Each structure stands twice: as structure tokens, then as C-alpha cells.
Amino acid sequence: MAPAPLRAPRPLFPLPSAAPRPGSRRRAAAPAAVLAVGALLLTGCSTGASGGEAAGADAAEGATGEFPRTVQHVYGETTIEDAPERVATVSWVNHDVATALGVVPVGVPTTDFGANENGSTDWFDAALEESGASAPQTYSETDGIDYEAIAALEPDVILGAYSGLTQEEYDKLSEIAPVVAYPEDGVAYGTSWQDSTELIGQALGREEKAQEVVADVEQQIEETAAQHPELEGTSFVSGTIDPAAADQIYAYTDVDNRPKFLSALGMVQSEAVTKAAEGKEDQFAITWSPEKADELTSDVFVSWAADEGVREDIEKDPLLSRIPAVENGALVLQTDAQEVLSVSAASPLSIPWALENVVPDIAEAAKTASGE
Template structure:
């Protein structure tokens, strides 16, 4: 595509500016987390850290281009091996980087961000491959089509996202766009499926399978090293005495229960039963008046401050949750820890195994004692 043609195409797309989306994204992180905040970065990235050149010739590709990728909104043809990749939402930038392709642009994190507006696991991998920080753009008001268009990408990744059909059409005017897999609910794509889909789009399918095997092996090793957690029941929820809805329990559509299940633990039967009629919901509301029925070996919840623990324990209703009464509640106050599992990726999960899982294991082992 010539430069004038590309500019014309981008200008047409930007004119269809993305509309703010009222989606249940809060369940993806926490019931109280906000979407990404505004702060633009100052440089673009490429596979070899070469800035604007975005030279990806050093990345081995499998298969032939052009290729057609199937996803929730149909089929996308990718004419040649992508060299300038932009991403939306969470996870997609992690996967692209893990497969050797540094995005030229990605959303800035507000929830769970480090000082760079990124995450510790992304930054560590970026340093390892010698890449430059991608351009960071805000998604506070929805997908930032203007910022993405300005980067002139040749591929937009949204395999893990809540992209609507209208947003897909707008992004497709900028560059070939990959939405979530067909049949997945918004923000409900498992990290393995995101990795496979992105690997196919990048011509890195073999590397994607190797990456999945490696990360699953690390998870399995932790499970084998801690056999006592096998069969331990859990409730992963947001419990907050000050919230309008005081208890949200995450279902197996959410990445958090999925992850603990991989470790050999089991979703509490009461949550599994309560969510059985809602296969697309990330969480179910639980009445505080029935807190004593929310039975599990351990409870994990996010809180904005350590003081929330005492507030839960002293609450006349929430304090009756069996795991709270037994002293087997894990309270997470570190946003990056929450993000590492709620938006699971092949980069975040190894980090979580070191920085999040030990507290969960300690609570599970206390139950066994």
C-alpha cells in the first residue's frame, strides 16, 4: 500500500472514532478497578529495538503469507508477515512480545501498572530481547483508534478483549484486525487460546505451542511441589463491606478460578452451582445474609487497603464466611498481583507463580494442618 493510500485509509478510520463502552470490564480485574488511564509514551518498539524501522526479519515465521485468520467477527486476511503490531486491551501485547514481536503500540495500564505504565513482567521480557518500550495510549474512553492509526500498524491484535463488532469494523479500516476466538465471551479467552491465535497471526504457531508447554510445565511443577493443595476448594471473590454489592464470587469463566484449577484446586461447589445457569458471567452476586453458606477451604479477595481485612472479619455478616471464620482468607492489596492472574498471559503467570501463589499455598496448607 502506498503512503498516500495508507494515510487516506487511516484518516477514514479515525473519523469513525471509538465510542465509550459500557461493558462489565470490572469483573475482569476487580469489581472496583477502573479502566486504563491516559499517559502516552515517547517511543515505538520493534523486534530488535530498532524503533521506526520495525525490522522483524530476525523472527522465524512458520507457514505462508498471505493467510486467513478466523475469529469472532469472521475472517481476516493478513497479506504478509506482520512487522508493525499494535494491541488493545490486556494480554495481547504480552503474547506478541513473548513470541518475539515487540508491539509498536499498546494500552497504558492504570490498574496494576508500574512506574513505566507497563508491568514488571512485560518490562523484564522487553529488556531480555533488547526492545524499546512501545508507544503507550489511553483506553479510558474505549479503544484509542486515533493513537493506533497514527502508528500505521500492519496488524492489530485483540484476541483477548471485549471488542464489539462496530469497533472491529473501525479497526479493520486501519489494519487487519484479530478479535477474540469465535464463541468466547468478551474478556473470556483463556491465555492458551490467545497465544495460539496470536501465534497463528504472527506466523509463530510453533513458538506459541512451545511457549504454552513451557508455562503449563511451570504451573504443573508448582502443583507437584505442593501436593497438599490437590482438591483444596476455593472462592475467589471481591468482598467489601463498603460496596453496594458486598460479595462477588468469580466463576470459571474468569481467569482466576481457571488458574487455581490448573494448580489442582477446585472451585467451591456453592459457586459452581450458583453460576451453572449463567455460562457467560464472570461473577455471581452473593447475598451477605447467606455468607455462612459460601463454604470453601480458602477465600481470596482483592482489597484497596490492608484495613479491609479487619473490616471483613468484624462485619457481622461477612465475618461468617467459613474461610474468614477459620482464618484462611488471602487479601490481595497489590494491584499488579491481581492483574497478573486476572489478565493471564504467558508472561504474567510465571511472575504470579513467584509473587502471588505463595500466599495462596500458605492458606491452603493451613487448611490441611
């Protein structure tokens, strides 16, 4: 499979091999387009604890900015006449951000990868419970945007600050309601969680709340980094290793949220990846030849796979086992899809969860790399 194009259908590309391994229990099947986990649909009808128009009014009352207001994004400008009462989202991240800002959307895409047993995520469920709001209605995006489902919700605004919306999709959604696409100077699916929060804060008239949320999460990142001094200056590759895949090695570039997350903790992107990614500023990942595996130097390699059996396959492979971090026992192989999602589709709700559930394994690998 080729690296993720600029218009990737989902931000988790490239995917590990889809072929099941004998005797393994996979958390998710991996078709060529999307990893689906048989997500259960959340039920509910509207923003707010009591649902309906009253709940939407509560959301609007929380806005501190003046309306009408104009928000700039990759496809120009969107004018929002009044504080939104009914919010719909596309892609990932956007519903997390809106909820973090105090506005639970009336409609969100199903969690097709990384879902918990509720068909949602632990961090969104916790925020939803704390808000006392009704759960949003959901619609699938596995075959593209469900315009009819979104239109039926009669949203006041559609959020896609983190997305890969095309001009055609943007135009069709704009026939339903004002749309906020990803930043004008950004890359599809490359919006950082900070920028997503800022942009959505503008759209909802909650800039002050957005600043507070960003500052709080960044403080949590700093505190976690301080608790793990072994991460400071540790070099990393974030990507995928899989002997069964057509392209056995991928490395995510600085465009992707995973390297951004590790860098925020004080770690340093592998110089080998940095050099190989030069001139490829619109690509999430680069392929790496297995024949040059020993040149993919880093202290730690953070990869993900469907099951732990992939680790044994990597260690047995005559070429992949020569990746320095693999040789030194500093391979972090994530097999929990929710852990993968929490960092790849990073949001102000998922990052605190990742600090608690993802960072410890990476910190342990950093210790191993340093000989501790």
C-alpha cells in the first residue's frame, strides 16, 4: 500500500497487514480502506442534558464571543450568524474538541477504529457523563460523508477543523449549514489538536474557553514529561513494522499527530526520518526499505499492530530485526486500537487519556534504550 495521499480517507494510514495470523484474536480487521471494529451506535438526539431545543439554547448561552462572526479556513471564509445551538461534526477529533469546550454535538461519526465496548472512546464517554448531556446521534463515514443523516439533524454549524474535506464535500455540506474546514495553511488530516481547538473555539464563540483547554492539556503534558525524565532527548521513530505487509516499514513524518505527541514529551524525531521526509511536507508517512533497516536509527521505535504475534515475526525477520530499536529491545508495539487512536487522532480529551495509558510503555522503552 502506498503512503497516505494528501486526500486520505482516514488519518490512520498506512495500515498494518490485514492478513489474520493463525490462532490470533484480532482487535480489528483491516480492509484496505478502513479498520472497522463493529462499532455500536450511540443513541440520543440533541445537545444538552435534557435534549431538544432547550439543550441547544444552553450551548449557545455558553458562548462569550460576539456573533455574527467569520472563520477562515482552507476553502475561504465561513460566516456564522448566531451562536450555534446544534453542532454536527465530520471525521475524528472535532466532536471531542466541541465537547471539551462545553458543546456536545447533536451528531458525530461512528468510531470505526479504536472503539471501546460502547462503540465510543473512554475519553469521550467520560466527558459526556460529566456534561450530563444526551449522547449524539451517529452516522457512518466508511463509505463517505452521510449528507442525508447530517441534514436530518438540522445543524447550525458543521465542524471539520480536523478532516480531509475536499472542495466538493465542503460545497455539499455548505448547502446544509455553515462549514468550518481545516486551516487555510494546513494539510488534510494534519491539524494539531491545539489548532483544532482554537479554530472550533472561534466557530463556537468560545475562544477564551479554548485557550483555557489548550493551556490545561499542555500543562498536563509538561507534568507527565517531568515525571519521565528518561524521555527528554530520546530519539524515536513512530511508524509501522510488519513482515506480512506489502511495504514492511513505514515512518510517520512531522505532519502526523503521533510524532507531534512524542516531541511534546521532549523526545526527538529520528534524524534518518527527518532527512528522508525532506520535500515531502504534505505526506504523513514515508516508506523505508527493509534492506536499509539498520540505517533507521533511533533509541525507540513506536509501532502498532493487530496482535502481539507481530512482534515475534519482526524479531525473526532477518532484515526487520536489524532495526536498531528492535535489536536493542526498545520496540513499543501497540496492540490496543484505542491507544493508537488516542494519539493518532489527538484531541484535548484523548491526550490526557494517552498520557496515562500510552506513555508508560514508551517511557519503559526509553529506559531500556539508555541501559537502565
